[in-house]
Amino acid sequence: MTTEEEKTTAPAAPAGSAKRALVGRLSWGLADQAASSISNFAVGIYVARSLGVTAFGVFSLAWVTYGVVLNVSRGLATDPLVVRFSGASETSWRGAVARSSGTALGVGTAIGVPCLVVGLALGGRVGPAFACLGVMLPGLLLQDAWRFSFFAAGTGRKAFVNDLVWGIALVPAMVVAAHVGSVAAFVLAWGASAAVAAAYGCLQSGIRPRMTGARGWLREQRDLGYRYLVENVSLSGASQLRAYGLGALVGVGAVGAVRGAELLLGPFLAVLMGLSLVTVPEAARVLRLAPQRLGKFCLLLGGGQAAGALLWGGALLLMPDRLGELVLGGVWHSAAQLIVPITLGVAGAGLGTGAAAGLRALGAARRSLRCQLFASACYVGGGLGGAALAGTVGSAWGVAAATVSGSAVWWLQLRSALRERHHNSVPEVRTS
16 A cells, blocks of 8 residues: 655656656556457447347346446456555556456356356356356456556556457457357457456566455455445446346347347447546546646546437438448347437446546545446336336436436545545634
8 A cells, every 4th residue: 555655755847757657557448448449349349240139138138237247356456456556666566467457367266166166057148158257257356457457557568468469369369269159169269368358467567366365455455445336336336237137127139139239339439438537547647646637637528428329320310221221230220219328328438438437536435335336226127117018128217317416426426525525625714
């Protein structure tokens, strides 16, 4: 854990070089997420075209389940690392990364085993996909941990190279999976290529994950880790509940349609997620060097992302059906109906991430937890309520309304947190 002395004694860099360094870190964040999202986009498109809307729905259920587990790992392992060890000394960073990555590996193993057992017990079309996901979880989570570790150190180039290795390994793996022609084969191919990148991350960093250090890491970071765990799981768990509920209310094909519409927003989501890799470390740096600018930084961040989402969604509305069919095959016609509400939902989420980055930088874990629980409850209620009233399209509109409402709560909480910090930092003037 970095000390106050470490935070305050670092020499200040000239304004010009500081801006260049910021642009460089943001650029590597975008490049890394571009590599990651292009791989994910290619996998989604390949599976959608190869297996059809129903099988793609099964694959999407495994995907959102992975998202829940990924957020468990991030909450316990890498989120505290990014908040407390961004810009730390190399010695402190290396020790923290060894324990943090070991925690991620432990989470993958602890959840992967029951996922394997449940998948084998389920059987049918869904069971094998979940069994294969259970086998692949440790490698998937370790690969993600390396990305955040590198960004905490300000070496986003290494994260980009790691994701590039994953993308290269995906190519032969997808070819083999296509010959097999099952959802389980695609899950194995996706996970095995991530494991290759995870192993390469050990070589890049020269650090071996210490699973034996996981217990100590959890104990040291419990004030942040457990709140971030609940916050992250409520987010991804809401997505999973909505997917399962949508499948039960409307059909598994509806899950595939929603995922298809999300894939159309993939290039923009790549930018959004790429920025998210560096927003918390950058917000923490702004808070440390110029705390009065944190609110403006978060507003520019969130507003820019919301505007970008609206522009991208507008471009999608102009896309001809022939091109949409070329990209998504039979999934296109179901997905095209969801472009407007899903775009609005992504814009709302982008606006809220600016405030979320500010709350994380402030270490206001209680406030961010309250925001996320409210937003997740709205997401599930809107998604399932809309599905019950108007099917897949209703679910998409319900989620859009919920996301915009949640964003408003994030900003109200950031405003209160900034006021509270300003009040606490102003010394009281005593009158005689």
